[in-house]
Amino acid sequence: MWVLQLVGGDAVTEIRPLKAGGSPWLIGWGDASAGGRAVLRVGTAAEARVQARAETAMPIADEHGVPVPDVLGSRISDEESLLLIEWIDGSSSQPVEPDPARLEALGAMAAVIFRADLGDIELPHVSRPIDGVDFDALRTASPHPLLERAARRLDGMHPESPTGLVHGDLWPGNTLWRDGEIVAVIDWDCAGRGPAGVDLASLRLDAALSWGPEASDHVLAGWEREAAEPAQDVAYWDAVAGVNTPPDLGWFVETTIEAIDRPDLTREVMMKRRDAFLSDALERLG
Template sequence: MTLDERLQSWAVAAAAPGADVMEVRGLRDGGSPWLLRLSSDGRERGVVLRVGRDPAPLRTEVAALRLAEQAGVSAPGLVAADLDGDPPVILIERLAGGSAIPVHPSVARLRALGAAAAALHAVPLTPAPALPRRERPIAVEDFAALRRAAQPDPLLAEAEKAANDRPVPGENVFVHGDLWQGNVLWTGDNLVALIDWDCAGAGPAGVDLGSLRCDAALCYGLDAADDILRGWEEAAGRPAEDVAYWDVVAALSTPPDMGWFVQAINGQGRPDLDQQTLVRRRNEFVRAALDRLAG
């Protein structure tokens, strides 16, 4: 797969007119997003070009990156966007760091993740077309439909009923909407930026907090989720609300058999986490949340 020369020319003109293209590399299965490494006047610059089919997710990402910059939230800078183009594209700053998930848990990292989420959630936000209301992670995916199409699972059915029987709690704040370790850049234990903002919007803080806690439990076990919570509460200066409810919602925002989550987590440096392990840990996480919710 190669990047269309027209799109490459647009990216160069937007980022560094007249620059030489030193490298073009597809970052996901050899395609979009594309890394472009440019050289101009002896200086190098990296940018990332995201090519879409539907402009809506890119419109959300543009709005989220602009708001993040205004609010001082850690995120890449937006370089340029052409949402009406064919195809729609956005160009963002390439930052140093990586998103590989360590095999062994780092308390410092987990608490930094919670703190970064708290900074994001300090920004009040009214839903708007580009940043709509979000009530669960990865809201663009119909996980309920996946459960209906799969073999009945009593635990997930119990979780779904528990979530549906309660009103959605919490005030609208700025949420990332797909917050897990694979969408965070690090240098060592220093958090550089939150990336991939196409599920962002306005919703309760628990959308992201539950997602991070579920991801930590998947990667390291139940205790790791509490380090996320401690980091969030220390940064926010208050207890998190409705944690058990949002843990249930986050667990329901996974495929019943963990599906493509297995490949996504494996691709972030954790091939040790097979389907069986991830299903077991997800189920332990949701069982613990349901027990707290019932109590």
């Protein structure tokens, strides 16, 4: 009823889960003229702060040339948090073989996001990808020598970097494509104010996980072309991205296979590539 009131529909005609059998949900409706579709994100009341990050960041990104869904409405109560956004026709599926043009487009998109003017808008500071997950605790529960060594190497290192808008979980699975072009950047729950390296390294790591180490170079090339300057502290941010993964890659594997339609990937392949990416970043750090 809440969705129908927002969109002016007469009746719900479709409800379909879009991720792992649950939220977000594709909602379809009909009315006297035609009807339409939207995406409903449902969370607990405790997740209202996360929803607020997305609801704040998306219009800012939109104003600065980032393709994002329009926010149609939101509601927060003692029981739940709801966010209704525009449905955009597109796919997150990615090719089995690396596509340099796509990878460069992803890097360029990270640069476009970063240069959005935040002004006095309040967003949390973001210093690593997916900051809502305690990766330190995951390493404690399941020790991994390389991750532990990398975490020790990074401890106390805080390069000075300009801050701008960052997505906070930028990877191909959070983009929608149509005819070879990015038509939407979605899932802004981890958005905030932070260094450009957060999103750049996140994309570079995911490119390496999905296609091998050479793929991350195309992401960097796209970012530097769009930003018109060299990226700073690339080795540091690559190491940060590598450390902030589950020791056994956990849900990263299942999410990647499902979101970008890559059933050819395996946990063993992705772990080997993650460890190689992180080892290389540590070597470049010295």
